[in-house]
Each structure stands twice: as structure tokens, then as C-alpha cells.
Amino acid sequence: MSEPPTNTKETTAMSGENPESAPAVHTGRSAATSPTTTEGPAPALEVRSVSKYFGSVNALEDVSLAVHAGQVTCVLGDNGAGKSTLIKILSGVHTPDSGEMLFDGDPVTFAGPREARAHGIATVFQDLATVPLMSVWRNFFLGNEPTRGRGPLQRMDIKQAQRVMREEMAKMGIDVRDPNQTVGTLSGGERQAVAIARAVYFGAKVLILDEPTSALGVRQSGIVLKYVIQARELGRAVIFITHNPHHAYPVGDRFVLLKRGRMLGSYAKSDTSIAKLTSLMAGGAELEELSHELQRAVDPSVKEVAKELAAEVKTPG
Amino acid sequence: MLAAIVVFLLFAITDSSANHLWLKQTGVAAWTTQAAFFGIVAVPVGLLMIGGEFDLSAGVMTGVTAIVMALLVGKWHVNTWIAILITIAFATAIGLINGYIVVLTKLPSFIVTLATFFILRGASTGGVLLLNSGSTQITVTTAHPAGLSSAKSIFGSSFFSSGSLPSGYSTAILWFIAVTIVGTWVLSRTTFGNWIFAAGGDQNAARNVGVPVNRTKVLLFVSTALAAALVGIISFTQASSAVSEQGVGYEFFYIIAAVVGGCLLTGGYGSAIGAALGACIIGMAFEGVIYAGWDSSWDFAFLGVILFLAVVVNTLIYRRALKARR
Numbered sequence: 001m002s003e004p005p006t007n008t009k010e011t012t013a014m015s016g017e018n019p020e021s022a023p024a025v026h027t028g029r030s031a032a033t034s035p036t037t038t039e040g041p042a043p044a045l046e047v048r049s050v051s052k053y054f055g056s057v058n059a060l061e062d063v064s065l066a067v068h069a070g071q072v073t074c075v076l077g078d079n080g081a082g083k084s085t086l087i088k089i090l091s092g093v094h095t096p097d098s099g100e101m102l103f104d105g106d107p108v109t110f111a112g113p114r115e116a117r118a119h120g121i122a123t124v125f126q127d128l129a130t131v132p133l134m135s136v137w138r139n140f141f142l143g144n145e146p147t148r149g150r151g152p153l154q155r156m157d158i159k160q161a162q163r164v165m166r167e168e169m170a171k172m173g174i175d176v177r178d179p180n181q182t183v184g185t186l187s188g189g190e191r192q193a194v195a196i197a198r199a200v201y202f203g204a205k206v207l208i209l210d211e212p213t214s215a216l217g218v219r220q221s222g223i224v225l226k227y228v229i230q231a232r233e234l235g236r237a238v239i240f241i242t243h244n245p246h247h248a249y250p251v252g253d254r255f256v257l258l259k260r261g262r263m264l265g266s267y268a269k270s271d272t273s274i275a276k277l278t279s280l281m282a283g284g285a286e287l288e289e290l291s292h293e294l295q296r297a298v299d300p301s302v303k304e305v306a307k308e309l310a311a312e313v314k315t316p317g
Numbered sequence: 318m319l320a321a322i323v324v325f326l327l328f329a330i331t332d333s334s335a336n337h338l339w340l341k342q343t344g345v346a347a348w349t350t351q352a353a354f355f356g357i358v359a360v361p362v363g364l365l366m367i368g369g370e371f372d373l374s375a376g377v378m379t380g381v382t383a384i385v386m387a388l389l390v391g392k393w394h395v396n397t398w399i400a401i402l403i404t405i406a407f408a409t410a411i412g413l414i415n416g417y418i419v420v421l422t423k424l425p426s427f428i429v430t431l432a433t434f435f436i437l438r439g440a441s442t443g444g445v446l447l448l449n450s451g452s453t454q455i456t457v458t459t460a461h462p463a464g465l466s467s468a469k470s471i472f473g474s475s476f477f478s479s480g481s482l483p484s485g486y487s488t489a490i491l492w493f494i495a496v497t498i499v500g501t502w503v504l505s506r507t508t509f510g511n512w513i514f515a516a517g518g519d520q521n522a523a524r525n526v527g528v529p530v531n532r533t534k535v536l537l538f539v540s541t542a543l544a545a546a547l548v549g550i551i552s553f554t555q556a557s558s559a560v561s562e563q564g565v566g567y568e569f570f571y572i573i574a575a576v577v578g579g580c581l582l583t584g585g586y587g588s589a590i591g592a593a594l595g596a597c598i599i600g601m602a603f604e605g606v607i608y609a610g611w612d613s614s615w616d617f618a619f620l621g622v623i624l625f626l627a628v629v630v631n632t633l634i635y636r637r638a639l640k641a642r643r
Binding site: 114117123125129130131132133134138141142143144145147154155156158198 | 502506507508510511512514515518519522523525526527528581585586635
């Protein structure tokens with residue numbers, strides 16, 4: 001059956017038991033999939049056994065993860081797993097109650113999102129990334145407008161802005177024919193691309209993508225995944241937060257699973273599979289129980305569902 | 318633009334005045350002057366609407382600032398130029414108050430500026446009655462108040478007066494053109510203009526990329542108050558007097574001009590030149606109805622129809638702008 005993996009040597013402990021869990025995650029990265037070993041450069045961003053409490057609620061407990069330049073670390077978890085709390089810690093909105101955060105190997109604390117941004121950590125929020133009624137180039141340079149002239153004649157360098165925007169979008173594989181086209185007329189995937197390209201252009205070393213595919217259809221999700229790979233190829237460290245293992249697996253180098261605020265495990269790509277991730281996320285044992293319960297039902301169609309469920313639980317093992 | 322031409326032609330056709338004055342200098346001077354008085358404020362009100370807020374106190378502000386000018390110059394014999402500086406400072410303060418209350422309380426600006434509108438209206442009328450021994454009109458009685466004639470030549474005079482047009486064109490028209498050019502420049506060419514669109518389009522997204530949304534909005538409120546003060550200064554220097562309750566009701570004309578000019582009520586979209594054209598349409602409506610020989614009450618009905626058509630067209634544009642191409 002699909003009990004949590006037996007073949008991964010670096011599966012982290014559920015809690016406190018192993019304080020060195022985060023470094024262990026790295027040494028455990030199999031050399032075949034990654035050029036980075038312990039001797040390699042420090043991760044661009046790393047959190048070590050961070051916890052966050054809201055009153056008596058443990059939103060996040062003892063979670064560790066790291067992301068290297070040119071790699072994608074996926075954070076997987078169902079609703080309420082603590083993904084958004086983790087994003088907020090990584091992007092400087094919350095400070096962790098315990099545990100530490102390292103940027104390029106040095107410990108850091110962020111007083112706010114602005115400070116995280118100044119360090120080169122860019123967060124692309126699912127809905128709050130672009131202004132639909134504004135043109136692509138205006139969105140691209142919003143808050144960082146290039147200017148020319150001085151004093152009262154200082155103005156945006158529109159030609160420059162449009163040129164750079166087209167070049168940067170081309171790197172993402174999008175040809176923006178009309179730079180005055182509003183972002184609202186772009187497809188959902190392209191809008192995410194504008195936000196990603198913008199973050200990359202303005203020097204983001206670490207790119208945190210918050211559920212970039214969750215509101216999109218299959219085709220559009222595929223497009224966004226392509227941009228995730230592009231950002232990785234451009235040497236950025238990408239943290240890709242999602243609840244969909246089918247989206248995470250093809251692009252990720254490492255997978256961190258969260259459940260109810262705790263870490264379920266951290267796996268290198270070579271040590272896992274889509275099926276295993278799916279089953280882990282759904283909670284293999286619980287799924288099996290559900291299938292048994294459904295089988296007791298009289299309705300034949302429900303039985304059919306139960307069989308499928310059972311089959312799915314079995315396959316990963 | 319098209320709408321403005323249509324309205325112009327409509328009144329050219331319906332013009333029933335003697336000698337068909339609508340197409341002559343008299344008619345043009347009449348409606349451009351009317352348009353200028355609305356347009357000077359309508360342009361910044363349009364920018365404020367693009368930034369996602371309303372200013373209902375802009376109308377009464379034109380009257381209050383004229384009263385401040387009249388009190389300073391006519392009653393307390395202050396040099397006109399110093400009075401202008403004091404009036405500008407006063408308007409800046411009102412703009413800052415409007416702006417900060419809106420961004421700090423996060424209350425709808427519609428309500429906040431409605432409150433300012435009523436406070437200003439009541440306080441100015443009451444104040445004038447109190448200070449002016451029961452009369453609502455303050456007139457300059459001194460023969461040659463210091464600085465008034467030089468201020469008048471810049472703000473409240475006329476140009477191109479000729480035999481066929483003794484009163485000429487109002488200087489307000491030049492200010493209107495200047496305000497429109499500055500508004501267009503700021504909105505379409507400057508960084509601040511980009512922030513205006515973003516503040517009205519999606520303030521959360523704007524904040525996420527570091528746009529100072531609150532500062533942008535406060536500055537926009539200051540600009541509407543200053544534009545209203547400009548109109549106040551113009552009307553005072555022109556008439557050498559001011560009446561309380563002057564400008565009450567104009568706030569809606571500014572909003573109508575902006576909406577007719579294509580500014581979205583929900584913010585994030587529009588143009589300065591559009592608001593200026595909207596003001597021209599209102600000016601034509603006000604004067605054209607008179608030239609057509611109808612009762613001037615009809616101009617409100619006319620404006621209502623124009624406003625309705627404009628909103629319908631704007632909504633269509635908005636939907637198209639947001640519709641995904643594939």
C-alpha cells in the first residue's frame with residue numbers, strides 16, 4: 001500500500017524529533033537529479049523548522065524547505081494545509097514564531113513585504129497581480145516606471161517601456177503585438193505570465209507563485225507551467241504553491257507536502273511520482289477507508305466509484 | 318469627440334436666434350465660456366474618478382473660494398495676490414482633509430465629500446451672513462483694491478473682443494485649455510498618471526507592486542479642490558463680488574462631464590481630454606437650448622439623456638476591454 005515512502009532516506013520527521021531536518025533534506029537530495037550538493041552554493045531561500053501560531057491554532061509547525069537558483073520547489077497541500085501561511089512567512093507578511101529563515105545562506109528576518117521584495121523575493125498572487133483595465137506595458141512597469149527628462153517635464157519613457165516589455169514577454173514565449181492591449185483581454189495564463197515576466201525582469205531571485213494554475217483550465221495551466229520552467233531556466237529560484245500534483249510534478253525539482261500545518265515529507269523528483277504525491281496528499285489510508293465505506297453502499301454506481309477509488313489507492317504502491 | 322460634434326450640429330440646426338448666432342462668435346464665445354467654467358474642474362474630477370473616487374464638494378468649493386476671495390479683498394482689504402495665495406492654501410487644506418479622511422477611514426468618498434459639501438455650504442452661507450451684516454452678497458466697494466486689476470487681467474478678463482463681440486472670450490477658456498493639457502500630460506505620460514489608473518483599476522494589485530495608492534488619491538483630492546479654487550478666483554476677479562451658495566449643484570455637472578467623456582464610474586479608465594469634451598457638451602447644452610429658443614429648464618432633461626447614453630456606451634466599452642480574446 002501507499003504508506004509514506006519507504007525509499008526516501010530524507011523524509012523529514014513530523015515534528016521536533018529531528019532538529020536537523022532541514023539540512024538533512026539537502027544532503028539527501030540525490031546527486032543524480034541535482035548538481036547541488038552540500039558543498040554547492042547555499043539555497044537562495046531556506047526556512048528551517050518554522051512554526052506560526054494564531055492564538056491556539058498551529059497554522060504551521062516545524063516546516064522546512066529550501067529552494068536553489070535555477071530550481072523549482074513545489075509546495076503541495078490541500079485546503080487548510082498551511083500553504084498561505086507559509087507564503088506569507090516567505091514573502092515577509094508574517095514573521096515566524098520559531099525557526100529561522102536564510103537568504104543566500106545568511107539568516108534574515110523581514111519586517112514586512114517591502115523588505116522581502118528589496119531582497120529580491122517576489123510573490124505573484126493568484127488574483128492580485130495585474131490591473132485588467134491597464135495596458136500590458138503599463139502593468140509591466142507599474143510601480144517601477146522608467147522615466148526621462150527632469151523636473152516638471154519628467155515623464156515615462158513609453159517607447160523604452162514598450163520595447164522592454166515586448167522583449168521580456170518574448171523570453172516567456174509570448175508575442176505582444178499591440179503593447180497598448182489591456183491585460184483584461186489576455187487569457188488567464190498570459191496574465192500570470194505578465195506578472196512572472198515582470199518579477200523576473202525586476203531582478204527577483206526568488207519567485208513565489210501562489211496557486212498560479214488554480215483558476216485556469218487545462219490548456220491555460222499548461223501555458224503557465226511553461227512559464228514556470230522559463231523562469232527556472234532564467235536562473236531564478238521558484239517556489240510553486242499548488243494543490244495539484246499533476247501541475248507540480250512535471251515542473252518541480254523538489255516537492256514539499258503540507259498537511260494541517262505540518263510537513264508530510266520532502267522529496268526529490270527521482271524519489272517520487274505523481275501517483276505517490278497524489279496518494280500522499282489525499283492521505284492514502286483515509287482514501288482506502290472511504291473506498292471500503294462506499295463499497296458497502298447498495299447503489300451499483302457508487303460501488304463503481306468505490307472500485308475506482310480503491311484502484312487509485314493501490315496503484316502508487 | 319463624435320458626440321460633441323453631433324451636439325454642436327444639433328444646436329446649429331435648432332438655432333432659432335436672430336441672425337443664427339450659434340455659428341457666429343457670439344454663440345461660440347457663450348458656450349466655450351460656459352464649458353470652460355465646468356471643464357476646469359471637470360478634468361481633475363475626471364482624473365479623480367479614474368483614480369476610483371468622487372468629489373461632491375468640488376461644486377460648492379468654487380463658491381466658497383470665491384467668497385474667501387471676496388471677504389479678503391472686499392472686506393478686509395487684503396492685497397488680491399496675497400488673497401489668492403491664502404485661497405490656494407485654503408483649498409489645499411480642504412483637499413487634504415477630503416483625501417486623508419477617505420484613505421484613512423476607507424469610507425466611500427461619495428459619503429465623505431457629500432459631508433464636506435454640506436459642511437462647506439452651511440458654514441459659508443452662515444459665515445457670510447454673520448460677517449457681512451445679513452447680506453449674502455459680498456461686493457468690493459473700494460475704488461481700486463490692491464492687485465485686483467492685475468489679477469483680473471490674468472484670471473477674470475477677456476480677449477479677442479471686437480465690434481461684433483464686445484465682451485470677447487473669457488480668460489477662463491485659456492485656463493480650461495491649460496488644465497486639459499496638463500491633465501492629459503499627467504495622465505498619459507507621467508508615472509503619477511500610471512498610478513492613477515492603477516489606484517482606480519485595482520488598488521490591491523497596485524499596492525502589491527509598490528504603488529503609493531493613498532498618496533495618489535490624496536493628491537487627486539487636492540487637485541480637484543485647487544481647480545475649484547481656480548474657478549472661484551476667476552469668478553471673483555471677473556465680477557468683483559461673490560454670492561453664497563454659488564456653485565452648489567455644479568458637482569454633478571463635473572461628474573456628468575467626466576462620464577460623458579468616457580471616465581468609468583467604477584474607476585480605472587478614462588481620459589482628461591474626454592472630460593474636457595464632456596464639459597464642452599454641457600456648455601453647448603446650456604447655451605444651445607437658449608439659442609434654440611426653448612425654455613432653459615430643458616437643458617437638464619437634455620443632459621440627462623446624454624448622460625444615460627454615455628453610460629450605456631461606456632459600459633459596452635468596459636465589457637469589451639475585459640473580455641478575453643480567446
